[in-house]
Amino acid sequence: MPIPSQISWPLQQSHLSACGIQTRVLQGGADLKATEAVVFVHGNPGSCADWRYLMEQTAPLGRVIAMDMPGFGQADKPDEYPYSVEGGATFLGEALRQLGVLKAHLVLHDFGGPWGLMWAAMNPLSVGSITLINTGVLKNYRWHFMARIWRTPLLGELQMALTNRIGFKAVMRIGNPRGLPDEFLDRMYEEMDAGTRRAILRLYRATSDLQEKGELLSRMLKPHDFRALVIWGEADPYISVSHAKQQRETFPGAEIVTLPQSGHFPFADDPMSVARALIPFMQRQLGTTQTWPRMGT
Template structure:
């Protein structure tokens, strides 16, 4: 696996660490695989998978505002649209014009909305337990976080053992202890504020946004890969096949024993799907480009 490094990028005054890597000479490449985490999480969630893609592609895995080691300003626009706009500014700043998205959890709507804003920069999409979710209703934790006072109390009184248990229930195969403890340690007051703001601003995750985004993305006929842990308690596995309504060429793989973080609870299986898919998208493009004079 390739070695990744971290750089700090400031986007509109918001500092956000970015894990990056790639083959020699890829630092200025306008094409990149961009890994977007969800909640809870950070760019470091993707370290192992991104390191397996880095030998043949530029890879970027940012900490999004409010999460991980990114800045957590109280006045950031903690909405799906706000994160999509931040992602757009980040990619422009890094000179990325051809994007292969790899998305998880809330990274799904952030990345999908970005794709509707800049569709001709979107080259392929990989969805891990996320996507367009028509008719979706909030999971229990989401409903609690959305409830004033209850959400504040729940997040304020969360303990490490309780967090470990919740992660275990969401991932029957289990997640690496280091990853779970890092998530807990990163969930400081700023992240808890971001979670409440984000969930309360996302009123109807199964509503019209899905129809609008689908109508904008379907004509692009994008290469797509859908990887889903069947035992996800937050987003039902039936949504894996539903992604084909928008991404008609999608390859869909359901991992029967995995939970909400399949790339962490079954990393070999997920890498065995994602790495060849991305290689198919990137290497033919390189071979079609004229050789340097």
């Protein structure tokens, strides 16, 4: 099931160095120096390449940006880096500063949620809107099975060491009724080298007190009444769809779109449906009258 690409808006690849991490950056749009941008932040174990299709769809509306977060994709993966929510938020802020972004419309997935929302809470005047894809402010959340393994010393290292391509693809297909494209899974596995596996373990072990962090983020974000869109694959085995409506506790006016046949990666298993929700929302946020060429059904 290849990801469709009837609309081709060229994306440019470059590199930047922030917080001592050199990383890959993808950008598109008519004005690559615009100070307002749609900023896509991947999760675990993704990279900026996760967003290529949605970036191509969004680029006619304005500047679009995605980057590899520290420890992922083609970014540096040093052993000594602080892989944490705070570390990711700090890196994101410095990268956006270097890119000249003064207002960011955040599109967040998985661990991109904590990274992006922490940055938003600390920089509310720089936030244009927030789109949450199977992520958000998580209250009463319990770690999923794989996360519990990764958080356990030795057991996590053993699981990472024993994971091969076949096993990785089998696990990733759990909870994805529509299936995931082979090229998406192969690219993700190839990017998940020893450095990324170490970063994942460090990140999950540095993230605790989920309820306390969720409550704190909610208190910091709610007063700003950010315009928000929530897109959720209902079959997600990692973060229950019950957390989709929960986002209105923090973003009272949030629009919520759930996709019954999608799992944790709806931008990969049903990219057209995600685009159909995201593009009109972004048209309103960016104030553009640019017509978006609809995909076929």
